[in-house]
Amino acid sequence: MTAVKIGLIGYGTVGSAVGRTIRSHQENLQIVFGKEVQVAGVLVRDKQKYEQQVKDVLLTDNVEEFFARTDLDIIIEASVGIEPAYSYLTKAISRGCHIITANKEMIASKGAELKELAKEKGVRLEYEAAVAGGVPVIGTLKQLLHINHVVRVEAILNGTSNFILSKMSDKNIPFEEALQLAQEAGFAEADPANDVDGWDAFYKLMVLSDLLFEAQPDWEKVTRKGIRTISSHDIHAAAEQGWKIKHVATLENTGGEVTASVEPVVLSAEHLLYSVDGVDNAVCIEGDLVGKLKLQGPGAGALPTASAIVEDLANLVHQRKEVRVKRTFQFTEKREAAPYVHLPSGQVVVLEKSSENYYRVVGKNERSKAEV
Numbered sequence: 001m002t003a004v005k006i007g008l009i010g011y012g013t014v015g016s017a018v019g020r021t022i023r024s025h026q027e028n029l030q031i032v033f034g035k036e037v038q039v040a041g042v043l044v045r046d047k048q049k050y051e052q053q054v055k056d057v058l059l060t061d062n063v064e065e066f067f068a069r070t071d072l073d074i075i076i077e078a079s080v081g082i083e084p085a086y087s088y089l090t091k092a093i094s095r096g097c098h099i100i101t102a103n104k105e106m107i108a109s110k111g112a113e114l115k116e117l118a119k120e121k122g123v124r125l126e127y128e129a130a131v132a133g134g135v136p137v138i139g140t141l142k143q144l145l146h147i148n149h150v151v152r153v154e155a156i157l158n159g160t161s162n163f164i165l166s167k168m169s170d171k172n173i174p175f176e177e178a179l180q181l182a183q184e185a186g187f188a189e190a191d192p193a194n195d196v197d198g199w200d201a202f203y204k205l206m207v208l209s210d211l212l213f214e215a216q217p218d219w220e221k222v223t224r225k226g227i228r229t230i231s232s233h234d235i236h237a238a239a240e241q242g243w244k245i246k247h248v249a250t251l252e253n254t255g256g257e258v259t260a261s262v263e264p265v266v267l268s269a270e271h272l273l274y275s276v277d278g279v280d281n282a283v284c285i286e287g288d289l290v291g292k293l294k295l296q297g298p299g300a301g302a303l304p305t306a307s308a309i310v311e312d313l314a315n316l317v318h319q320r321k322e323v324r325v326k327r328t329f330q331f332t333e334k335r336e337a338a339p340y341v342h343l344p345s346g347q348v349v350v351l352e353k354s355s356e357n358y359y360r361v362v363g364k365n366e367r368s369k370a371e372v
Contacts, residue, residue: 003036006313007072007097009043009088010079011050014102014129014309017302018076019054021310032314041069043088067091074316076309077101086110093117093125100312102129102305108206108216126312131204132157132281134304135297136311141211141285148287150212153251154272157204159279159299160188160195161227161247165264166277168235169244175230187279187300197226198247198262205249205262212251213258217331223261230264238266244274257332 006022008015019039022029029037041058043066044050050059060066063084075092077099079085085106089099090113099118101107107114107130118125128138132155144150156162160182167178179196182188194200202224209216227247238245249262267274272294276282281299286292298304 003038004033005038005040005069005071005073007041007043007066007069007075007092008039009066009075009077009085011042011044011054012078013302014305015042015076015078016053017306018078018309021303021306022313025310029310029314032317037313040072041066063088063091067095072097074098074100074313076313077103077106078305078309079103080105082106082109086114089114090117093121093123096121096123098124098126098316100126100129100309100316102127102309104130104200104203104207108203108210111207111210124316126315127207128312129305129308131207132283132295133159133297133299133301134307135281135283135295135299136308137208137283137295138211139311139315140293140295141208144285144287144290145212148289149253150285150287151253152286153208153212153249153283155201155205155208155249155283156246156273156276156281157201157249157283157299158195158198158247159281160192161198161201162276162281162299163187163279164196165227165230165235165245165247168230168232169239172232172236174232175228196228198224201247201249201262205251205260209251209258209260213253213329213331215329215331217258217260221331221333223263225263227264242269243267246273246276248273253329256329258329259332 008019011019022037022039026037039057041060042050042054043063044059044061047059047061058066058069075089075097077085077089080103082105085103089101093099093114094117099114107127111127114125128136131137141150163182164175164178167173167181168175179188179192183190183192188195202222206216206219230245235245243266245264246267247263248265250260252259272284272292273282276296279298279300280296282294282296284292284294
């Protein structure tokens with residue numbers, strides 16, 4: 001019985017969790033594949049760093065040595081950044097390897113090229129773990145795209161920002177203190193810019209745009225705002241009305257015109273994202289047939305991300321043909337009247353209800369409470 005041979009690129013938090021999960025769930029994987037599944041090689045940047053963790057398989061920081069193995073069937077990529085990941089995966093696909101990746105920035109930037117090459121070489125490219133961690137967003141959207149016309153996606157895609165906003169609300173503390181709590185808990189990096197400035201959620205939204213519309217908007221024209229400027233006053237002003245401020249990524253398709261944004265918004269208690277707190281991610285999908293769906297779960301962390309990767313691994317057995325109804329979309333800049341609001345710090349605002357659950361600023365006065 002020939003084993004399925006896997007090459008791992010990256011052995012940090014996610015990559016090592018994937019290796020452990022493949023070993024701990026070997027029985028289930030053997031049932032799916034009908035044969036043993038083995039990690040046959042690991043490519044890292046610093047070989048010495050991982051010598052105590054990786055035993056009995058090839059461990060190398062030399063890409064030529066890694067790809068000298070001609071028996072690799074599947075490459076799982078769990079690194080960060082566009083390069084050298086893109087070059088490595090291009091090489092792997094050209095050699096006929098199936099690809100699974102959790103690299104959101106690389107897929108957002110180079111996903112179209114990789115998909116085209118994978119199609120040409122007759123291999124699969126799976127990337128469930130690149131969006132919302134363990135929440136099965138990609139798989140769900142693929143199922144809906146056969147017939148449904150997806151008109152709106154609203155999502156909390158960054159667990160760090162959601163954790164910070166939740167702590168600011170629960171403990172009535174400023175952004176800087178909530179950020180420190182996130183860093184102490186291991187949810188935020190020493191340099192948190194990728195999370196709190198909205199880049200992480202932005203990359204994930206571009207991945208979803210590619211999937212839904214087979215194209216992306218001009219990155220320079222997408223509204224992208226982080227959470228650094230949200231104050232305790234903002235949180236309190238929203239809470240007085242029974243609302244919450246959340247960092248929301250949105251794709252909206254109106255008659256073939258698509259707008260995209262990543263920004264803090266005010267949500268009423270009726271909105272599906274209102275109750276999503278802590279490090280959870282959630283995605284609300286609205287289709288013309290299915291109506292509104294909500295997927296929620298841990299958006300980050302070693303095991304949820306490893307879970308998504310290993311499920312992608314299992315799905316490689318099912319060689320499903322992806323059938324899409326071809327539609328034409330035009331990306332437009334966010335309209336001035338879009339129903340979003342960032343409450344100005346230190347100011348009392350009058351809010352007008354402009355859609356079912358969102359609110360926008362229409363003026364300011366000296367009254368003690370906002371009106372709707």
